[in-house]
Amino acid sequence: MRETVSRLESFYAGPLGRAAQLMVARRLQTLWPDMAGRNVLGFGYGWPYLKPYLKSANRVVLAMPEEQGALAHENARGVMTCLTEEGRLPFSDATFDHVLCIHALEEAPDLRVLLRELWRVTRPEGRIVAIAANRAGLWARSDRVPFGAGRPFSRTQLRTALSQAGFQPTVWSGALYTPPWARLTGPKLMPGFERFGETVWPTFSGLVLVEAMKRLYAEPKGPDGHLVRRPKFGGNPVANREGLNRDG
Secondary structure, three states: OOOOHHHHHHHHHOHHHHHHHHHHHHHHHHHOOOOOOOEEEEEEOOHHHHHHHOOOOOEEEEEEEOOOOOOOOEEOOEEOEEEEEOOEOOOOOOOEEEEEEEOOOOOOOOHHHHHHHHHHHEEEEEEEEEEEEEOOOOHHHOOOOHHHOOOOEOHHHHHHHHHHOOEEEEEEEEEOOOOOOHHHOOOOHHHHHHHHHHHHOHHHOOEEEEEEEEOOOOOOOOOOOOOOOOOOOOOOOHHHHHHHHHHO
């Protein structure tokens, strides 16, 4: 069962949530510095991270899984939130330039179906940023934070899941090297932990972040993919055979 939207809202209203938001937003701003004119989808619970883009983006939509629940956030156009099934997103193909997926992958009942739906609604060459709890980090082991729910991921697992869905991972990063203790979330202490972790133990971040690109023409994976080294020509075309038969 997913974390409820009320618990997620409560978490981000507290010191640990605010600190997590700041550290993740620091990385997200590096990947997505400008959203001018873009259509952006947040799947899961992306409101704290997409709020800074409301003024510049052409459109921001928040899609929240039905088991999680939804909050009716608004922008200048009206309500920007919808409650949706994970395997049937209510959007046309190739609608969004950018997709942010957070508080989503760890508890997805069918990860492959979810990622394929996100691939479908992403435009060709569009970007997705997937953020998930790191199985090697401390935040995935804490019941006091939402990142401790569901199944965490290693970088390899997340790369494989995205690649199988048709995305090409391009950029990797990490966030939340500080242990999930409120007393360590001060404005000076936590950034120091982040810089230290990025330098000394980059594989032990609390979260794994990956940006991937939607490719329409990807190299086939698995046993069904065959490499054709040279064309094979054999037999006569149908038209030639018919012509020979008519002429005797």
